[in-house]
Amino acid sequence: MSLTPRWIYAFIVACCCGLLGYALYTQYFEGLHPCPLCITQRAFFVLTALTALIALIVNPQQTGRYIASGLMLVSTIAGGSVAYRQVWLQGLPPDQVPACGPSLEYMFSNLPFGEAFSTLMLGDGNCAEIVWTLFGLSMPNWSMFAFIGLALAAIASALPMIKR
Template sequence: MSLTPRWIYAFIVASCCALLGYALYTQYVDGLHPCPLCITQRAFFVLIALVALIALITNPHQKGRYVATAFMLLSSIAGGSVAYRQVWLQSLPPDQVPACGPSLEYMFSNLPFGEAFSTLMLGDGNCAEVVWTLFGLSMPNWSMFAFIGLGLAAIASALPMIKR
């Protein structure tokens, strides 16, 4: 069995599903409510998984692999940036943390889309709260590492030395 782009796409899809599954587990079983930045990170994991799934199903040639890689890499960079923003918010002293904002449902039902979207991307005081850690790192830290790994896997899927 040799390493092919399809195996890498399958790995990316499985990794994203596992990450999203654990996020849903912590939400519905452990009772950890996601903040706006957490939800945004989930959206980027879904986007990466969808692109990888389409590439897995269609098995594109070299140009298609470059396009899939570009979309997955851009999504990984964007998701990693959102995770980094949350890590930064969590590192702020308590007196510098922004005030907690309205719920996501309220923002999208009562604010113009542009304002709700910018509020979602910037995060608020809810995003600065550390409610879960593993080996001393919060969930956004681990998400940032996951986005880096997914980006590297996406790059590997487009390398010409990977056999088709």
């Protein structure tokens, strides 16, 4: 069995589904409510998974592999940037943490889209709270590492040495 782009796409889809499944588990069974930055990271995992799923189904030639890889790379870099922002917020001294903002539902129903989107991307005091750790790292830390791994897999899927 050789490594092909389709195996890499399947791996990316499986990883994203596993990460999203665990996020939903912690939300609905462990009671951890996601902050705006967590929801944004989930959206980028979904976008990465959908791109990989389409590539898995289509099985593109070399140019299509570059396009799929580029799209996955953009979504993983964006998601990793959001995760990094949350890690940065969590590392701030308590007196420098921004105030907690309104709920996501309130923002999108009462604020103009641009302002709600900006608030969502910047995060608030809720995003600085650490409520879950594994080996001393918070969920945004693990999310950031996952985005890095997915970005490397996306790059590998476009390498010419990977057999079709």
